[in-house]
Amino acid sequence: MKNMYKRVLIKLSGEALAGDKKTGLDNETVHKICSSIKKIYDLGTEIAIVVGGGNFWRGRSSGDMDRTRADHIGMLATVMNSLALADALEQAGCDVRVQTAIAMQQVAEPYIRNRAVRHLQKNRVVIFGCGTGNPFFSTDTAAALRAAEIDAQIILKATMVDGVYDSDPHKNPNAVRYQTISFDEVLAKQLAVMDMTAFSMCRDNKIPVLVFSLEDPDNILRAVKQENIGTLVK
Ligand code: UDP
Secondary structure (H helix, E strand, O other): OOOOOOEEEEEEOHHHHOHHHOOOOOHHHHHHHHHHHHHHHHOOOEEEEEEOOOOOOOHHHOOOOOHHHHHHHHHHHHHHHHHHHHHHHHHHOOOEEEEEOOOOOOOOEEOOHHHHHHHHHOOOEEEEEOOOOOOOOOHHHHHHHHHHHHOOOEEEEEEOOOOOEOOOOOOOOOOOEOOEEOHHHHHHOOOOOOOHHHHHHHHHOOOOEEEEEOOOOOHHHHHHOOOOOOEEEO
């Protein structure tokens, strides 16, 4: 099929895995997302995934705890999500490897870029756990970093909103969604797409980001087929 992305990096927020429960893991939601990922797997798309941890923990909202320690907990949360995704993807029939930025070799492979690329070439889904492996960063930044390292064509940022709006659609009923927008325009209009570290990595390395909603998990399929959904930042 022409116009289909060949190698993508999917960024899933932790929250996306919690379903209506808002925290923790909702089994049914995880399976729904994974069965959509299986559809693009069957098309031969090379799939890397970075998953957040916000459904369990966010370092920056951890009260008076030392930030570095709080972020260590946050990174461990991403590993729980990575393992849950790996399990559901395997049940759906995908070949999967989890690689973590902090070594925990009894649980997952350590992150090795060339090895990750080799897995992708062999049509294995690669899930990157532990974000960047460093405190004070986000999993959005990890997504930008890994996308650059593995030469992903695009970051598919699956969120709870269906794109980037000119104002907050929850507050303004007349808010308008952009179909495409440039990195410079996002900056000039101070729109919230991702944190600045992640954003500037994408901009500097010319990695387009498609922001779309996971409310319908088949949007992942539409995104890979380059159908007109969400907002493309490029
Ligand atoms: N985190 C970190 N370094 C990273 C990525 C994540 O320290 O490179 C920690 C941080 O505490 C963060 C938590 O992991 O709050 C969960 O990640 P994030 O908030 O990005 O998850 P999401 O909001 O996407 O669910």
